[in-house]
Amino acid sequence: xxxxxVHVLTALLYASVLFLIAGGLSLIYGVMRIVNLAxxxxxxxxxxVSAWAVGALAVRWPTAALYALLPLGALxxxxxxxxxxxxxxxxxxxxxxxxQLLVTFGLLLILGDLxxxxxxxxxxSASQLYEAMGSLTIGETIYPTYNLVVIAVGLLAAVGMxxxxxxxxxxxxxxxxxxxxxxxxxxxxxxxRVYVQAFTLGCFMAGLGxxxxxxxxxAVLDMGVDALIMAFVVVVIGGLGSLEGALVxxxxxxxxxxxxxxxxxxxxxxxxxxxxxxxxLIRPAGVFGRP
Amino acid sequence: MSALPLPxxxxxxxxxxxFVALACxxxxxxxxxxxxxxxxxxxxxxxxGFNLLLGYTGLLSFGHSAYFGVGAYAVALLVxxxxxxxxxxxxxxxxxxSALVSALFGFVCVRYTKIFFSILTMALSQVLWSLAxxxxxxxxxxxxxxxxxxxxxxxxIAPGEDKMTxxxxxxxxYVLAIFAVCTALMWVIVHSPFGKALQAIRxxxxxxxxxxxxxxxxxxxxxxxxxxxxxLAGALWVPLNGLTTPDILHWTFSGEIVFFTVLGGFGTFxxxxxxxxxxxxxxxxxxxxxxxxxxxxxxxxxxxVLALPTGIMGMVGRLLQGRKAPAS
Numbered sequence: 016x017x018x019x020x021v022h023v024l025t026a027l028l029y030a031s032v033l034f035l036i037a038g039g040l041s042l043i044y045g046v047m048r049i050v051n052l053a054x055x056x057x058x059x060x061x062x063x064v065s066a067w068a069v070g071a072l073a074v075r076w077p078t079a080a081l082y083a084l085l086p087l088g089a090l091x092x093x094x095x096x097x098x099x100x101x102x103x104x105x106x107x108x109x110x111x112x113x114x115q116l117l118v119t120f121g122l123l124l125i126l127g128d129l130x131x132x133x134x135x136x137x138x139x140s141a142s143q144l145y146e147a148m149g150s151l152t153i154g155e156t157i158y159p160t161y162n163l164v165v166i167a168v169g170l171l172a173a174v175g176m177x178x179x180x181x182x183x184x185x186x187x188x189x190x191x192x193x194x195x196x197x198x199x200x201x202x203x204x205x206x207x208r209v210y211v212q213a214f215t216l217g218c219f220m221a222g223l224g225x226x227x228x229x230x231x232x233x234a235v236l237d238m239g240v241d242a243l244i245m246a247f248v249v250v251v252i253g254g255l256g257s258l259e260g261a262l263v264x265x266x267x268x269x270x271x272x273x274x275x276x277x278x279x280x281x282x283x284x285x286x287x288x289x290x291x292x293x294x295x296l297i298r299p300a301g302v303f304g305r306p
Numbered sequence: 307m308s309a310l311p312l313p314x315x316x317x318x319x320x321x322x323x324x325f326v327a328l329a330c331x332x333x334x335x336x337x338x339x340x341x342x343x344x345x346x347x348x349x350x351x352x353x354x355g356f357n358l359l360l361g362y363t364g365l366l367s368f369g370h371s372a373y374f375g376v377g378a379y380a381v382a383l384l385v386x387x388x389x390x391x392x393x394x395x396x397x398x399x400x401x402x403x404s405a406l407v408s409a410l411f412g413f414v415c416v417r418y419t420k421i422f423f424s425i426l427t428m429a430l431s432q433v434l435w436s437l438a439x440x441x442x443x444x445x446x447x448x449x450x451x452x453x454x455x456x457x458x459x460x461x462x463i464a465p466g467e468d469k470m471t472x473x474x475x476x477x478x479x480y481v482l483a484i485f486a487v488c489t490a491l492m493w494v495i496v497h498s499p500f501g502k503a504l505q506a507i508r509x510x511x512x513x514x515x516x517x518x519x520x521x522x523x524x525x526x527x528x529x530x531x532x533x534x535x536x537x538l539a540g541a542l543w544v545p546l547n548g549l550t551t552p553d554i555l556h557w558t559f560s561g562e563i564v565f566f567t568v569l570g571g572f573g574t575f576x577x578x579x580x581x582x583x584x585x586x587x588x589x590x591x592x593x594x595x596x597x598x599x600x601x602x603x604x605x606x607x608x609x610x611v612l613a614l615p616t617g618i619m620g621m622v623g624r625l626l627q628g629r630k631a632p633a634s
Binding site (some may be wrong): 050052103106107110113114116117118120123124127129131132133135136166240248251255264280281283284288289292296 | 360366368416417418420421422424425426428429430432433436437440441478557558561564565584597598599600601603604605606607608611612616
């Protein structure tokens with residue numbers, strides 16, 4: 016029983032981070048119809064910025080104050096997104112999807128090396144934040160308290176996104192643009208501005224995912240490429256462009272992964288990719304997607 | 307049965323001297339350069355196959371690493387478990403394996419087009435990657451599998467012969483011959499009624515269906531041919547590299563295949579060949595010159611897509627036309 020709780024918590028932990036990455040990816044696709052292959056790099060960027068800020072101030076600030084630095088990663092990723100969209104992506108909306116994939120693939124290569132250039136090839140760590148929180152005892156298992164914070168942030172992000180998209184004026188504009196860009200434009204919505212905002216928000220979510228996971232895992236160069244593929248699995252299962260889908264997909268992937276790691280570690284990844292392929296076959300628009 | 311679509315004289319006028327020049331290459335340059343060029347030729351075979359889908363059928367696969375990897379791993383596993391040493395058998399094994407896998411994956415993937423096709427091909431290639439990565443006992447995991455130098459047409463590497471010389475001479479001619487056959491075959495395919503039907507599908511799926519083209523079936527056949535070409539390239543690549551690792555199954559390698567096809571220009575027949583060879587030099591140069599080679603390649607790709615979407619051959623074609631126009 017205690018073991019079960021730990022397994023559920025681990026699944027939720029993974030699902031929280033995945034939701035943040037995949038939710039951003041899905042939001043960007045939903046509004047702009049662009050599949051951003053560089054999205055995982057923004058997640059890694061968030062992780063690096065947070066780890067770097069924590070590392071730089073660790074000696075001068077008390078540990079409790081260092082937690083305030085974590086959101087920096089999310090803000091930095093959002094800032095990067097706000098620069099990238101108008102400069103690099105905007106020329107591509109009118110061109111074939113092939114070119115959009117290619118330009119974001121190029122961006123993936125560039126951002127990957129940019130991080131290598133800025134922070135070197137070695138992993139950065141912010142583990143003092145992870146350790147300072149101590150751990151809980153669940154039955155006979157020790158569980159790190161920090162992981163609960165990550166789950167809480169993921170949950171808050173999901174609620175926040177829902178409120179943002181369905182309960183605010185901006186959410187209405189966002190959904191209108193996503194449903195029919197020309198009609199929205201005709202009604203006087205500044206579509207270019209909505210695009211920048213949506214892209215920035217998507218990058219913010221990815222950066223937040225990186226920022227909250229970095230104390231427990233550290234920042235490594237490969238994390239962006241790996242995260243992107245898992246985010247793809249999530250959005251394919253949930254439906255490209257749907258936030259509810261991203262949430263359900265993230266939970267499903269989190270659970271399947273945890274079960275997989277426990278019972279059949281060798282094919283765990285293969286099962287996840289196959290799951291995406293099967294969903295694409297049965298319901299190409301995903302569980303929640305618009306056909 | 308109509309006659310084979312032979313290339314016109316003006317094409318052969320260029321092709322024959324080019325192949326004569328390529329045949330002289332091992333005597334003109336150092337073994338290292340010849341081997342480097344062999345890599346380019348191998349990638350060109352993969353690009354030719356890839357472009358049948360992208361350029362002629364209008365489907366962008368982001369999972370062609372799967373077929374390259376299947377070709378390569380089929381060779382490596384044949385060597386490991388069945389102790390096969392003859393390259394002919396290995397290549398046939400690689401072709402059969404990649405044809406089977408692409409027939410299976412293609413059957414699934416051609417139900418979709420556009421972005422869903424790209425993601426589905428990518429997801430399936432990642433399945434193979436994760437299997438190669440995790441089944442350590444069979445595939446060697448991230449260490450990969452070593453492949454010793456195979457025999458060519460029944461002849462062993464001579465005792466005391468340097469492997470570099472061997473690769474630069476006999477193996478180079480082997481690759482060059484297969485490359486020539488592949489190019490000729492692809493020329494026939496794209497100029498056959500089948501190839502024309504693919505182009506019709508690319509340009510307008512609905513109209514193609516109305517004139518009686520079985521769209522999904524044609525796409526599937528194109529997919530299998532494309533995957534098999536890429537698998538053949540993988541099979542030829544392994545002895546050259548001496549080692550196969552899961553890296554060639556990862557989706558970023560699929561990205562490289564897309565990259566060099568676009569670099570050469572996917573709107574033309576020769577574009578992918580030129581792109582693969584140029585990319586090979588570009589990457590070798592960048593890797594040797596800086597640790598930030600990915601950034602270099604990324605900048606090249608972004609610039610290319612922004613400024614030169616038709617690729618190298620598209621640009622050459624425009625320049626040639628521009629020179630002709632005032633004269634006429």
